[in-house]
Amino acid sequence: MAELVLADVTKRFGPVTAVRDLSLTVADGEFVVLLGPTGAGKTTTLRLVSGLERADGGKISIAGIDVTKLEPAARDVAMVFQQFSLYPHYTVYDNLAFPLRSPLRRLPEPQVEERVRQVAALLRIGPKLQNKATHLSGGEMQRVAIGRALVREPAAFLMDEPLSSLDAKLRADLRVEMKRIQLDLGATILYVTHDQVEAMTMADRIGVLREGELVQIGTPRQIYAEPDSLYVANRLGSPQINVLPVGSLGIMDGPAGAATIGVRPEDVVLGAGGVAARILTVEPLGAETVILLEVSGSQVHALAGPGPALRPHDNSTVRVIPGSTLFFDREGRRLPWAARNERSDRSELRHGT
Ligand SMILES: Nc1ncnc2c1ncn2[C@@H]1O[C@H](COP(=O)(O)OP(=O)(O)OP(=O)(O)O)[C@@H](O)[C@H]1O
């Protein structure tokens, strides 16, 4: 496996700049997830690295070699596409064996078989090896597509929302599998998704894309707790961060120039004093409960434990865990605020509820 470096990479399609001055290093063995809404430039970024698109500017290197002008076949990366891309008339076995039988490799057949069986076992598609690719469920097809990238042991993997077409249970299983496989192989992976759970659970670092620009990159924890902007703050968290006019929820201090505050639902504490709130809806999710409140005319989400016997129309109070509030200016940029150091109060307050 190898390091992957993009330096000031730009790609235009006519008037649209799909990727703008993008600089990013995926370290050897690192799992980087690019997160962004539809049209943000995720697929284009992967296609630039794989060589399926040519950059209009900038440089791309893999394992220290400048590949910017190389053909896809010369780049030693394997891509898993957003849509299934299997050979429909081949069996699963032959789909998996295909990359190993290419004229470039010509692996002896016993070795091909060994490798195919290994990867099939890893992805739990062993029993389906003799099926035609079209005689599979969507989830099985996508696992074969991932398997076809895995058999090759390339310098890096590029994965374009490989789990997006699967049902929730299979997606959750494969998330764990993918992470395990990545750790086992020490694989370098650039993975693209608009699913925040995938990003949070699999990434060593998350890069957030906005209209072709990489607006922030950091560990999942950094992106979640220290977003540079409202845009980034809104990408992670379910329910989303509460965004309210400055002065809401009884938060009176804050930096000069603050226009809005951001408060994560888990930092909203019910029934421990503070300002008056009315409960609108209660969604018990098992381990936790999502509560929608009305506070001074604004709607606010709170996350509580499994227990509280709350009902719609009940009156309560809310307060915000000291130091947890994020402040943003009129343009949605985060403003630093020293009071965030008070986060140590947090666990104390939590236990009090
Ligand atoms: N071949 C193309 N020709 C013209 N415009 C394109 C082409 N490919 C992508 N674009 C444009 O570039 C921008 C980025 O597209 P891209 O496919 O990279 O987005 P994405 O983040 O992968 O979105 P999604 O989540 O929907 O897959 C979009 O505005 C898109 O319309």
Ligand SMILES: [Mg+2]
């Ligand atoms: Mg895409």
